[in-house]
Amino acid sequence: xxxxxxxxxxxxxxxxxxxxxxxxxxxxxxxxxxxxxxxxxxxxxxxxxxxxxxxxxxxxxxxxxxxxxxxxxxxxxxxxxxxxxxxxxxxxxxxxxxxxxxxxxxxxxxxxxxxxxxxxxxxxxxxxxxxxxxxxxxxxxxxxxxxxxxxxxxxxxxxxxxxxxxxxxxxxxxxxxxxxxxxxxxxxxxxxxxxxxxxxxxxxxxxxxxxxxxxxxxxxxxxxxxxxxxxxxxxxxxxxxxxxxxxxxxxxxxxxxxxxxxxxxxxxxxxxxxxxxxxxxxxxxxxxxxxxxxxxxxxxxxxxxxxxxxxxxxxxxxxxxxxxxxxxxxxxxxxxxxxxxxxxxxxxxxxxxx
Amino acid sequence: xxxxxxxxxxxxxxxxxxxxxxxxxxxxxxxxxxxxxxxxxxxxxxxxxxxxxxxxxxxxxxxxxxxxxxxxxxxxxxxxxxxxxxxxxxxxxxxxxxxxxxxxxxxxxxxxxxxxxxxxxxxxxxxxxxxxxxxxxxxxxxxxxxxxxxxxxxxxxxxxxxxxxxxxxxxxxxxxxxxxxxxxxxxxxxxxxxxxxxxxxxxxxxxxxxxxxxxxxxxxxxxxxxxxxxxxxxxxxxxxxxxxxxxxxxxxxxxxxxxxxxxxxxxxxxxxxxxxxxxxxxxxxxxxxxxxxxxxxxxxxxxxxxxxxxxxxxxxxxxxxxxxxxxxxxxxxxxxxxxxxxxxxxxxxxxxxx
Numbered sequence: 198x199x200x201x202x203x204x205x206x207x208x209x210x211x212x213x214x215x216x217x218x219x220x221x222x223x224x225x226x227x228x229x230x231x232x233x234x235x236x237x238x239x240x241x242x243x244x245x246x247x248x249x250x251x252x253x254x255x256x257x258x259x260x261x262x263x264x265x266x267x268x269x270x271x272x273x274x275x276x277x278x279x280x281x282x283x284x285x286x287x288x289x290x291x292x293x294x295x296x297x298x299x300x301x302x303x304x305x306x307x308x309x310x311x312x313x314x315x316x317x318x319x320x321x322x323x324x325x326x327x328x329x330x331x332x333x334x335x336x337x338x339x340x341x342x343x344x345x346x347x348x349x350x351x352x353x354x355x356x357x358x359x360x361x362x363x364x365x366x367x368x369x370x371x372x373x374x375x376x377x378x379x380x381x382x383x384x385x386x387x388x389x390x391x392x393x394x395x396x397x398x399x400x401x402x403x404x405x406x407x408x409x410x411x412x413x414x415x416x417x418x419x420x421x422x423x424x425x426x427x428x429x430x431x432x433x434x435x436x437x438x439x440x441x442x443x444x445x446x447x448x449x450x451x452x453x454x455x456x457x458x459x460x461x462x463x464x465x466x467x468x469x470x471x472x473x474x475x476x477x478x479x480x481x482x483x484x485x486x487x488x489x490x491x492x493x494x495x496x497x498x499x500x501x502x503x504x505x506x507x508x509x510x511x512x513x514x515x516x517x518x519x520x521x522x523x524x525x526x527x528x529x530x531x532x533x534x535x536x537x538x539x540x541x542x543x544x545x546x547x548x549x550x551x
Numbered sequence: 552x553x554x555x556x557x558x559x560x561x562x563x564x565x566x567x568x569x570x571x572x573x574x575x576x577x578x579x580x581x582x583x584x585x586x587x588x589x590x591x592x593x594x595x596x597x598x599x600x601x602x603x604x605x606x607x608x609x610x611x612x613x614x615x616x617x618x619x620x621x622x623x624x625x626x627x628x629x630x631x632x633x634x635x636x637x638x639x640x641x642x643x644x645x646x647x648x649x650x651x652x653x654x655x656x657x658x659x660x661x662x663x664x665x666x667x668x669x670x671x672x673x674x675x676x677x678x679x680x681x682x683x684x685x686x687x688x689x690x691x692x693x694x695x696x697x698x699x700x701x702x703x704x705x706x707x708x709x710x711x712x713x714x715x716x717x718x719x720x721x722x723x724x725x726x727x728x729x730x731x732x733x734x735x736x737x738x739x740x741x742x743x744x745x746x747x748x749x750x751x752x753x754x755x756x757x758x759x760x761x762x763x764x765x766x767x768x769x770x771x772x773x774x775x776x777x778x779x780x781x782x783x784x785x786x787x788x789x790x791x792x793x794x795x796x797x798x799x800x801x802x803x804x805x806x807x808x809x810x811x812x813x814x815x816x817x818x819x820x821x822x823x824x825x826x827x828x829x830x831x832x833x834x835x836x837x838x839x840x841x842x843x844x845x846x847x848x849x850x851x852x853x854x855x856x857x858x859x860x861x862x863x864x865x866x867x868x869x870x871x872x873x874x875x876x877x878x879x880x881x882x883x884x885x886x887x888x889x890x891x892x893x894x895x896x897x898x899x900x901x902x903x904x905x
Contacts, residue, residue, distance in 0.1 A: 213862070486901075490891055505874075506904055508567070508892045510881040515866070519878045526871050526880055527864040537844055538862045547840075550860055 198325050199297050199398070200244045201289050204233050204253040204261060204307035205279060209539040209551075210465050210532075213523035214500055217551055222307035223260055225501060226463060226483070227472055233307045234264055239314045243322055244303070250274060250293065251307070252285040277429035282392075283412055283443035284435040287405050290398040291416050298398035301325045304440070306392050310472055312459025320456045324395040327360040333452045334404065335395040336366065336445060338388025340457040344378035347464070349390040349441075351453055358452070366453050369446045388455055391462070394445065401444070409443040412436050466516040467532040470496040482507075485519065496529060523550055552679050553651050553752070554598045555643050558587050558607040558615060558661035559630060563893040563905075564819050564886075567877035568854055571905055576661035577614055579855060580817060580837070581826055587661045588618055593668045597676055598657070604628060604647065605661070606639040631783035636746075637797035638789040641759050641770050644752045652752035655679045658794070660746050664826055666813025674810045678749040681714040687806045688758065689749040690720065690799060692742025694811040698732035701818065703744040703795075705807055712806070720807050723800045742809055745816070748799065755798070763797040766790050819886040820870040824850040836861075839873065850883060877904055 207220045215221050222233045230238070237249055246267035251274065253261050258275035265273070274289045286304055293302070303321060311317045324335040338351040349372055354365030369390060373381060381387035406413040415435045422428035436443075445451055461472050473481040473496070480489045485499025486506045494514040497507045503521035516532060518525040527534065542550050561574045569575050576587045584592070591603055600621035605628065607615050612629035619627070628643045640658055647656070657675060665671045678689040692705040703726055708719030723744060727735060735741035760767040769789045776782035790797075799805055815826050827835040827850070834843045839853025840860045848868040851861045857875035870886060872879040881888065896904050 213860075488892055488895055490888075490895065505876040505878070506567075506896075506901070507878045508880070508896075510879075510888055510892055511885045512869070512880055512882065515880065517878065517880050519873075521875075522859040524859070524861045524871065524873045524878050525864075526862070526866055526869065528866065531865045534844075534864055538842055538864055541842055541844065542860075542862075547860070 198244050198301045198303060199248050199250060199293060200237075200240050200303045200305060201250045201252060201286065202233065202236055202305050202307045203282060203285060203392075204251050204257065205276060205285060206308060207254075207279075208308075209536055211469075212535050212539050213518055213520045213525050213550065214498060218256065219260070220257070220308075221463070223257065223264065226469055227310055231264055232310065232463070233261065236305060236307050236309070237265055237268065239311060239317060240321075243318045248297070250289050252276065252289045254279060276432065278433050279437075280432065280435050281437040282440040283405070283409060283438040284416075284432065286440050287402070287412060287416050288419065288432065290401055291420055293398060298402070300397065301328045302396060302398045302401065304392075304394040306462075308463065309391065310459075310461045310463050312461075312472070314458070316458040317456065320454050320458070321395065323360055323362065324454050327358055327363050327452065327454075328395045328397055328400075331358045331360070332397055332400055333358065333363070333450065334400065334445070334448055335363070336451060336453050337391065337393040337395070337456040338366075338453045339391045339460045340455050341382045341387060341389050344375060344382045345389065346372055346375055346378050348372065348462075350378075350381050350387045351390050353386045353388065353453070360454075362454050363452050364454075366451045369441065388453060389460075390441070391456070391460060392441075393456070394440070404444050404448060408447050409436070409438060412438065412443065465532040466496055466498075466518070466527075466535065467529050469498075470516070470529055480509075494529070552598050552655045552657060553602045553604060553647060554591075554594050554657045554659060555604045555606060555640065556587065556590055556659050556661045557636060557639060557746075558605050558611065559633060559639060560662060561608075561633075562662075563890055565823075566889050566893050567874045567879050567904065568852060568872055572610065573614070574611070574662075575817070577611065577618065580823055581664055585618055586664065586817070587615065590659060590661050590663070591619055591622065593665060593671060594675075597672045602651070604643050606630065606643045608633060630786065632787050633791075634786065634789050635791040636794040637759070637763060637766055637792040638770075638786065640794050641756070641766060642773065642786065644755055645770050645774055647752060652756070654751065655682045656750060656752045656755065658746075658748040658750075660816075662817065663745065664813075664815045664817050666815075666826070668812070670812040671810065674808050674812070675749065677714055677716065678808050681712055681717050681806065681808075682749045682751055682754075685712045685714070686751055686754055687712065687717070688754065688799070688802055688804065689717070690805060690807050691745065691747040691749070691810040692720075692807045693745045693814045694809050695736045695741065695743050698729060698736045699743065700726055700729055700732050702726065702816075704732075704735050704741045705744050707740045707742065707807065714808075716808050717806050718808075720805045723795065742807060743814075744795070745810070745814065746795075747810070748794070758798050758802060762801050763790070763792060766792065766797065820850055820852075820872070820881075820889070821883050821886040823852075824870070824883055834863075848883070 250272045255275045350370040352367040354367040419428045475481040479494040482497045484501045487497045488508040490510045498518045500520040604626045609629045704724040706721040708721035773782045829835040833848040836851045838855045841851045842862040844864045852872045854874040
């Protein structure tokens, strides 16, 4: 099995720790290793680094290669420009040797957390078996733990095939309102769509040719391009489609296995707080020395690359983040609003802080 | 007139900006210049730098001389060890040339703020006249603006002498409880004791000889010491008395002039907040770039020597301080409790943060 890890993201939700040149997947948020490094290590022993492929950007590729010395450098595939996930996946699969492409490929986000790696590998192995022996396109759906309105859902259909637990996906559901989300979770018939897919590479390319012919033609043209510059130009012209929209939501036969492994997309400082171990007063720290007196429920994060202390007294439920050049303070409950600060800095053209 | 500025303090109230090696008086807190530099400049044109004396510690003397290049280096008098204000003042006055010592000396703290320098110089000049022409020991008392329980008070007595406004001090009152403080302020008959004194140097030494004979004998022995090392040893043996206790509270004839010049002792982050200009949402910033969204009443302070941003969102009435190696967050109303954090760091033996 090959693992294709999508590591081209550029989110701002962990500003000021995350920056344009150091996005979330390259940060050590919940351990000493980056989320990307953890994603690769989590695959062992099911998939070794020699079978790992990384799709990322030109700007991030050097740091990706530095963080993953065991992954062959040519398997770090750098997009010349960001064109969403369908071109990224299509081009990476197309770049694999014929034998690898005929086998199973697992597509994984680079920036999610899974507390139970063993459960993850078990489910992934079962999905790979269904993909290999029955040529299914599989998506792993997360067993929902609360009525989240920020994720898409997969509606479960009937069991299919010989691999235990595999069920057809009846449909992809966009982010629901709270009432629908509550109904989904109560019913037991829905999973969170986490963007994890398993398929035979050749099968995915065949689906692309049928469902996204313009994209597939562009990929073939790139494969025959006379120079890297020509290929770059062709890539820039590919339609910027998500793999969900271009293929997965249109497939009749897509199937799923439920994944229950302590998954978190670590989508905000609050999400990070929830997965970190807090002390008896609910203060959670990461990355540096802290000192908290009469303080409860705070998340205190330092850039490990810039040693220093965070001291708080008499404050509750705050996020305090310290880097060499910036400090962030906001209530944990307003973690989603970090984007507003980033937008303001963009307005000020403070590029060195972005 | 000579000005003797007491700059040996080592407070922790402005941690993490203030450190053992960089105490409050050497910090730029309310302007681009340090409180010590402002104290010296505020004396102009009444007292020029050639007539300024600084009493400080051995450790701080180099930085004091660096900050005050116009003050003759030998007039920065460095105590070998801290022995409180009476030895510091006594030794500095004893170190002055005979002619200077026969004239008027004003003793001033190095770390207070006075918004109205003109009013300060007018009052100081009047006090100097009373000291010079009537040989009075004067203390300038601050016209109280609220019933502060953290200061000592001077109870006003009858008018004395020929200089307008001079009144006898009936007694020194220790820090009162809230009820007494309210009565003091309502009566109009009390001033805050701010530790500002004006006297003829020789007169002060004569009072010391009478009221603190052990100290006075020690100072004379130092003046006749055969080596600096001998003098240092003698200084270390001086009784560690405050000038208030050793002399001022025991003098029958001490007099005062009320000082109304926007004085603040800048005794805490909250006191600093009160003197800084706040924006329309009550956020006050000093020392670096800030970004505040949906935030009110916060004090945001950066170490100017370590450029960086403080970004806050959705928080109110906090103190946020950023230095190269530390961040402090606490409610403004709990500014006085910074000491608890410093004590904790002492317990951890984190000397580089102290």
